[in-house]
Amino acid sequence: MALAAGRRVTARALLYAGAWLGRTQAMAGGGDGARRFANHRVLVEPDAATGVAVMKLRNPPVNSLSLELLTEFVISLEKLENDKTFRGVILTSDRPGIFSAGLDLTEMCGKNPAHYAEYWKAVQELWLRLYPSNLVLVAAINGASPAGGCLMSLICDYRILADNPKYVIGLNETLLGIIAPFWFKDTLVNTIGHRASERALQLGLLFPPAEALQVGMVDQVVPEDQVQSTALSMMSQWMAIPDYARQLTKIMMRKPTVDHMIKQREADLQNFISFISRDSIQKSLQMYLEKLKQKKG
């Protein structure tokens, strides 16, 4: 945990020390700009002319939502929100094939309660920032997005999924023997309704593109090479609406869900810590992680 915290400070320091501006210039200067900040988990490609920034997750091998990534993501988003130049964000993966594998199990396994608390607060913070964000958020889902990866999409205003049968999407927590928190559930219910959520959550369903579209998990399925262009074109539709009216309307829709989460935030945190600290849960997570390692090895 000390390590993680240390890393986080580094990330913050980098950003506050002008990395943002530097990156903007780098991007404007050409495609190789991204390579300069290889230590970053989130590449931001801002386009001041259109007011749209592309945020690319880059956390090899599977874009796990580590504490480091979450922290960097929220800081980057905050900067975009405070910069009046930007009105929209396209969220995508720098690694086509995997949008995000979701929460980082290594942050939840073999650590101490203080680390679990820090990690969970970062997950909560991500949702609390993104779900009611004033920015237009479009998910350009160019890879599989299970669990927390799915949540990252659900949080957005519009979801475009690449038409590849391997790119499944869903909240599959039960398959690992864990439970999606209530605010994951609320976000899903707001998107696909009560009945479809009940079934999808209990069975831990991962929907391939056609089914994801049918159940309402995504808004559009397009050929893989058209995901980014479609995202840009949908973004312009959303940005054609006067910001003020659109933002107040978004808040009106999402505020009850956000308020409910804030009210339960502390209880949810304590609940997570005590759940994840259980021997049985730790054991099953360890077994799962070992299996993953063997697979790769």
Add this chain to the structure above:
Amino acid sequence: MALAAGRRVTARALLYAGAWLGRTQAMAGGGDGARRFANHRVLVEPDAATGVAVMKLRNPPVNSLSLELLTEFVISLEKLENDKTFRGVILTSDRPGIFSAGLDLTEMCGKNPAHYAEYWKAVQELWLRLYPSNLVLVAAINGASPAGGCLMSLICDYRILADNPKYVIGLNETLLGIIAPFWFKDTLVNTIGHRASERALQLGLLFPPAEALQVGMVDQVVPEDQVQSTALSMMSQWMAIPDYARQLTKIMMRKPTVDHMIKQREADLQNFISFISRDSIQKSLQMYLEKLKQKKG
């Protein structure tokens, strides 16, 4: 405002002085009866034999929901509700091509706070009367129905839309830089669900018939010349149900939404007055109205 209030009193007086009966007789006497009451904004064609009254909006050029129309509408509806002869109302437009353009922007522009208050109370009253009405309400949507026009349809028990690509329907408030009130939103969510509402409201979507049907904004799309006959035939299906059981079931479904609105009614009123009185909002409404005038001129 004084003028509007004056007009309203006139309308009331006319109605209470036997206009209702007069109109009934006129209608029974032939098609020219409607012409006699050219000053009316709502034509009521009651058919005592079937227990169904047709209410036709007639407020040229676009059936705007002016204070006068709203007042007359509510009084007419109240009379039907109190008359045991009538169990169902078909709501339609006397001007095929436009069902209703929605709230009357001239009532919200260049007036004083007292007028805004009076107008908004009338809009609230319309919803509070219609949404939990004991009558069966069928919308025969024979024209475009944006914004408040859409709300008039959503309030009904069943919606039939004429299959004409120009007859779009939706809550498009954000396109004018304004926000649908929360009870418009609640009515929409009750009809098409949370996710579809979130998107439709933020983008101010106006759905052509096929899309309106698919998203659930209307229940049926039929050729333009079959709208009224379909409405009558659907009405008979609804009227076949014992009134008492149907009404209690309707109240059970809609009461939570109505109760929530009543609780927030005063806050909603104050919110509207302060919002609409803003210079920026007044300016943008004025510009919009000028543009409309130039279009016609």
Add this chain to the structure above:
Amino acid sequence: MALAAGRRVTARALLYAGAWLGRTQAMAGGGDGARRFANHRVLVEPDAATGVAVMKLRNPPVNSLSLELLTEFVISLEKLENDKTFRGVILTSDRPGIFSAGLDLTEMCGKNPAHYAEYWKAVQELWLRLYPSNLVLVAAINGASPAGGCLMSLICDYRILADNPKYVIGLNETLLGIIAPFWFKDTLVNTIGHRASERALQLGLLFPPAEALQVGMVDQVVPEDQVQSTALSMMSQWMAIPDYARQLTKIMMRKPTVDHMIKQREADLQNFISFISRDSIQKSLQMYLEKLKQKKG
């Protein structure tokens, strides 16, 4: 009522005196085991190997949910829930053609308030047991299921309907001049959403298979002779999920609805008693029952 209570005691006694075990052995021994307990309203066919029990309603002629059946059902279910061997229940009818005709009108007609209270408590108890049950519940709907029969299906985790146009399903209470209680309504809204519920409940719609599937009243429609095998195969999909995670997820989805019902339970009971005791309601139920008798005679 005394008779019903007497019968109930008998049923309890039988069960507690080892009938369960006896029946298990009988079933294991062959198909004729079921015949031994001809006085039972619920046949339980437990399969310890798979952990799945089939519960078959058998209350001729139409599987009415009599006080006796309800009581036996809840006791049988409780036993299965307490027996760690069993993780899933398939709910079906022993009489293909009719899944269940719903609540037993003879329990609500011509009896005294104490009987109405006892009966309604049993109906409430059924829902309170089944809706949040830890078991996986799959409905193999092999016949018509109006009203309370429909509720029995809605309570389950998954619904399979035989593809026979006569096998209609729906909450058709209004057709009899009565009103579905709010928790029937809540269960329906959780399944098919607000708008579809509003229409289905007011009109008392009974959906044939294709429409039932489209509106979401059932999850799957299959040829009549494949209902049971499909139920078993779907059951194995649900049972592949770790119990603990699946159960907590189910509770998370259904608890708000259950909590709301528990809070209103006593009011709902009083409401039922006073409603059903009305002369007008008793009269219309009597007329309906007479008509049914004449039909048969």
